[in-house]
Amino acid sequence: MAFRAAVITFPGSNCDRDMAVAIEQVSGIAPHRVWHGDAELPEGLDFIALPGGFSYGDYLRSGAMAARSPIMQAVVRAAECGVAVLGVCNGFQVLTEAGLLPGALMRNAGIRFVCREVPLVVENNQSLFTAGYAADQRIVIPVAHHDGNYFADAATLDRIEGEGRVAFRYAEPVNGSARDIAGILNEAGNVLGMMPHPERMIEAAQGGIDGRALFEGAVRALVGA
Amino acid sequence: MKVRVNVTLKNGVLDPQGRAIQHALAGLGFGGVNDVRAGRLIELDLADDTSDAAIDEMCRKLLANMVIENYRIEKV
Numbered sequence: 001m002a003f004r005a006a007v008i009t010f011p012g013s014n015c016d017r018d019m020a021v022a023i024e025q026v027s028g029i030a031p032h033r034v035w036h037g038d039a040e041l042p043e044g045l046d047f048i049a050l051p052g053g054f055s056y057g058d059y060l061r062s063g064a065m066a067a068r069s070p071i072m073q074a075v076v077r078a079a080e081c082g083v084a085v086l087g088v089c090n091g092f093q094v095l096t097e098a099g100l101l102p103g104a105l106m107r108n109a110g111i112r113f114v115c116r117e118v119p120l121v122v123e124n125n126q127s128l129f130t131a132g133y134a135a136d137q138r139i140v141i142p143v144a145h146h147d148g149n150y151f152a153d154a155a156t157l158d159r160i161e162g163e164g165r166v167a168f169r170y171a172e173p174v175n176g177s178a179r180d181i182a183g184i185l186n187e188a189g190n191v192l193g194m195m196p197h198p199e200r201m202i203e204a205a206q207g208g209i210d211g212r213a214l215f216e217g218a219v220r221a222l223v224g225a
Numbered sequence: 226m227k228v229r230v231n232v233t234l235k236n237g238v239l240d241p242q243g244r245a246i247q248h249a250l251a252g253l254g255f256g257g258v259n260d261v262r263a264g265r266l267i268e269l270d271l272a273d274d275t276s277d278a279a280i281d282e283m284c285r286k287l288l289a290n291m292v293i294e295n296y297r298i299e300k301v
Contacts, residue, residue: 068286097290104292111245151238174240
């Protein structure tokens with residue numbers, strides 16, 4: 001069955017093409033490209049990706065303006081109907097600002113922009129996004145962000161940990177994130193936000209393929225290919 | 226009607242920018258700077274009949290992120 005995906009582009013997105021290429025390489029089908037000002041998504045989507053970048057120049061707060069753009073209302077409705085939504089880096093910031101994921105991404109604890117490959121641990125390999133990995137598998141994925149310091153109050157952190165909603169954790173300190181959280185799932189498990197960039201580890205020429213299993217797992221889970 | 230909205234980080238939320246400013250002040254030789262918290266000031270020019278409830282909603286829906294920030298509305 002065809003994998004119907006869409007990549008949203010906001011003004012200032014800069015990883016949207018990488019995301020589209022990753023989806024096409026893994027699924028064999030080019031995703032729809034959707035502009036932030038569109039009010040509607042294509043029909044029958046299996047997967048929506050919010051890419052990295054600096055939407056609206058990070059004005060006000062990273063992801064704040066994008067979260068209120070016309071297309072995000074459609075993305076929120078789609079997520080509530082169970083469509084898989086992946087937010088990477090700025091996409092993760094947009095998902096928290098839109099209220100689809102708890103918490104917030106704050107300025108890195110060390111103030112500096114962090115741009116390097118980081119080791120991650122796959123904490124939950126039961127989700128549709130992470131089923132392509134082994135439990136507790138260590139993978140290497142690049143990060144490139146200024147605001148990746150995940151914050152939530154202690155009760156929220158306890159709840160998402162208790163519910164197995166931490167998808168990825170940093171294997172070493174990167175940005176001051178609470179409990180080294182690198183990626184989290186929503187309650188239903190169909191929304192994943194993560195700061196590392198899996199779309200940048202799809203083919204060997206990029207230095208590794210540890211991001212590929214995320215897309216392969218999602219395609220398998222969603223269309224059984 | 227001019228309205229100022231002061232957005233500040235909630236108590237207990239680490240403020241890396243405030244920390245960096247504190248270190249920079251110490252580096253300039255200013256002693257006794259016990260803590261620095263950086264916030265954001267947003268000035269709005271609103272129609273005179275804008276309700277308090279509407280201003281409050283602007284803050285909660287966009288100007289502040291209620292997960293990490295507080296806001297204070299000041300009419301000037």
